[in-house]
Amino acid sequence: MKSYKTKRAIGNIIGYIILILISIIWLFPFVGLVLQSFRSYATEYGGMVDYLVPKQFSLDNYKFLFDTSQNNYLLWYKNTIVIAVFVSIFQTIIQLCVSYALSRMRFAGRTFLMRFWLILGMFPGFLTMICLYFLLKQFGLTQAGAIPGLILVTVASCGMGYYVCKGYFDTIPKALDEAAMIDGATRARIFFTMIIPMSKPIIIYTALVAFMAPWCDYVFASYVAFGHDTSYNVAVGMTRWVWTNDYQGYFTRFCAGGVLVAIPVTLLFMFLQKYYVEGVTGGAVKG
């Protein structure tokens, strides 16, 4: 009995050591990012260095970001929030609609539609960038109008990502619908008064995923908004600081900007983590 206990204790100690090691590896880049963001570009040096801890802590980088006369960071930030909020709202609505129709109703062309969308999903998205750009341009939704344009494109094609949500609806017993229909409720009524209130976790999951994606959208956003600084999102605006030579010594400012982007998204995610886990687990099992 005793040997079993010691064995278990040793096992636990090894477990802790591994977990602590993993935690260090996982946190190291983020700690680095935060530390670098406090290195002053004005008095120390704004480019890359090969040491971790700044010689002097300062808020210069953050001051720079908030100085609207020097750059549009706050505007990019606002743009990203606008995109994220609208995409989140509309994408949730559309995916709920699609999922309900596909999960609950049987109609001609249903399987065809599902198969067709599955096949469409296998085409790489970037393929169509140039075409989408010129389509949006016809509506005046590029450059100056890039933000509504980006929202439109994301929302327009989000119907195909119904899988997780439909999987959730499939688990709600159909008997409930049938009982309500016997009571004379219409499909629309069932959807609005019964299914939606029961779907809080999946609604939060869908909204959360939709909200997080635009923060990372560099590729298409840069393609649609090019040459118009005021309609960039944070990703487009800030990657220039790392990738192009026009911005010498902007590395610490990039780090500071990155920290400011990461904080709200991370907090939101941590706060709603429970729903996220529920969503991805359900999605993984349903496939």
Place this chain on the structure above:
Amino acid sequence: MAKGANNKKKNAASLFFEAIGNGFKEIGVTFAEGDIKTKLSFLIFGLGPILRGQILIGVALLLCEVLFFYFMAGFGWQYLSKFSTLGTVATKKVGRKTVYGDNSFLILLFGVLCIFAIIAFIAIWYINVKENRKEELLLKAGKKLPSNKDVFMSLFDKNFHKTLLALPVTGIFVFTVLPIVFMILVAFTNYDKNHQSPSNLFTWVGLDNFKNLVSFSGAGIGPTFLQVLLWTLVWALFATFTNYFLGLAVAMLINKKGIKFKKLWRTILVLTIAVPQFVSLLYVMKMFANDGLINGYLIKWGIIKSYIPFWTDPMLARITIIVVNIWIGIPYMMLIATGLLMNIPEDLYESARIDGANPWQMFRSITLPYMLFVTGPFLLTQFTGNLNNFNVIYLLTQGKPQSVNLAEKAGNTDLLITWLYKMTVNDTNYRMAAVIGIMVFVVTAVISLVVYNMLPSVKDEEGFQ
């Protein structure tokens, strides 16, 4: 197996033709047996329903027809008429001012749109004919037609799916289907940097671009394509399975009895999902640079003499990418596994323990089979997702290092998808990008189809329950 599939196909084909035959028959019968209202409806959509009091349906049909002709006459025809050549009038200078000629791009794009409009028009015409037939039969049988209000209300009940799907389907059509068809067609043109709208025209070239792809001599990009494809597959395989097993291991470790602060460990790991990748990956890219933080400290501490070329050595770059991807990917798998591991009945383990099984045996005979069974489809989507994992590759290496042995600016760590992106954005080589895009589709589709049919959970739905 093959024979069976063949039979199925034949059946499907014959069913399809039968359906078409029936369709035509129905149209004929409708015309022959129909009254004057129906006959006129063949030309003027919705006339029959309107005259029979079905205003809502009738007007909707008529509106479609009017819209179609308005669209074609006012907008579509000028493009559709040039579709076969993609334009012939070249841009020229009148003095110093530029007068643009035909815009091949718009001709192709709107030409495709027109063709879709025509197909939709025919479909609506068919619906129109069927609607007339239905109404006539109902009236002949002495039944009452549904009132306009009923028709409208059915959109919230029996036909609620039409209401729900109208917007998503339209959106997907305009912003997904149309662009994809357009780009597939681009693969058959010479649209590239030398034939760029609006200053230059481009035109159809048949299969030339595909020939270039499989050409292994001289300037052909065949060998490069094969190498990039191979690395894409290897990457997807490693990325998927390293994450899967390591994520599973971490989840089991945290789930282990006696480990405290479970929530804390999970929260730390999950940070990589929460922080936007363009921030975290760009920082990690700089960290591993030849002159970056890691090399700097390793040299300072005297562990290595000269820097480790994490990103500049092709093989090392590939390995580093896979390792960094573990950092990004493990937490995701960990979350999923944590939930699923709880579902495995504890008594399975209990009885195994009584039988004297050690933890490894228990893992191999209980945990792993269960997990693989349940997450089969998930693994497949992860795999196809990794085939197209743009962010990790592009933010870390942008496909570099390049090599003299690779054509078309491909790099040693380029996936098909990043290669395609670079062709589009840096080189405006749209024709080859379109060909590569089609290839990505083919690879994804083939793998999905083959693996999907092999999945145990698909073969045997009830298996584990």
Place this chain on the structure above:
Amino acid sequence: MKKKLVSVLMTAAMGATLLAGCGSAQEAAQTAQDTAETVAETATEAAEVVEEAAEAAEEITDYGTGDIKIWVADNVVDFTNEQIKAFQDAHPEFSGYTFTVEAVGEGDAAGNMITDVEAGADIYAFAQDQIARLVTAGALEVVEDSNAEAVKAENDAGAVGAATVGGTLYAYPITSDNGYFLYYDKSVVTDPSTLEGIIADCEAAGKNFYFEINSGWYQTAFFFGAGAELTYDTDDSGNFTKCNSTYASDAGVVALKKIAEVASSKAFQNGSAISNATNVGAIVDGTWDAQAAKDLFGDNYACAKLPTFEGADGKTYQMSGFGGFKLLGVKPQEDDLKLAVCDALAAFLSSEEVQLARYNAVGWGPSNLNAQKSDAVQADEALSALADQLQYTIPQGQYPGDYWSLATSLGDSIISGEIKADASDDDFMKALTDFQTTCESYAK
């Protein structure tokens, strides 16, 4: 011939607005006409335009209205805005136009212009290596005749060459400082005159030596230095007609071998941007990084022309390279009047005063001959190091876009060890023969 037309038409130019109206109506009619009469047409068209231009210069006061978009790098946006303000004050006749300046770097400008010419800027700054590509894509308008004469007379020959494709001037040079030389840390590098010495010093001090060998632009320092050649001929519409290359030669082998040797040093780092460099002992970079270099090196800041290197054949070679230029381009316009405004603004932004002001504001070395002679420019440390270096370099002509990426591939292959420093001469020769054949395949 055109000059003659001008004088003939100048006398005939009366009733300006009336004629202008007539002119455009006539043009429209001509556009519809068959192209068989091109010769005759071209003559009349040219006549009309010259006429209009003449009118514009003297009589037209109504230029209509419009928006003009300008793309320049982020750090000169404020400067450009100020200059445009001055331009507007000096030209009240352009008051109908609004000018917007956007921050689009010289590197991105060309790519964005080519993606969608229509949505691109009307006037934009770009690095000269993009010019042929822009001309082919129809994103550059030919420089107006009178401006062209001025540009050719006032700027250095290299800058004019860089802005010329075939025999036609397509852009306005604004800087002549796109060359590279050596920045170094005085406390690390004792003698900047030989490459071997610099590398040895850096190795001894545990510092890094930066040279971007995977760039077609920096690489040439070795190749041209050893005596190999690579130039292209172009026609007027930006197509490459001929490649003159002697890379596959003994000189090429000497150069490539040296590159591989440099890359194998533990002090070597690939790169040319100070802000991305760490632990720097010496770096080959351009004037645009002068301020960053001063910040980085502090009191130990120093710069010099590129060093000499000793080839495998025992001879000593002076490193060469490209002298490059930044250019200002005007997009083709569908409206003559707007084009006239764009021409005027581009000419203004590339004029002597503005180039000098730009030097004072951001330190960009002018391409204008008079501006180059000014005291401030002459006294600039980095610019004089560049001037020392420029005598060994060749002005950068036109190169196809594919060349740059091919050169990157060559450099990457060396860094990654696919081409090793201790490979045999035959291996080097083979790599260079492949390289040269591919280079030649870009010209048709």
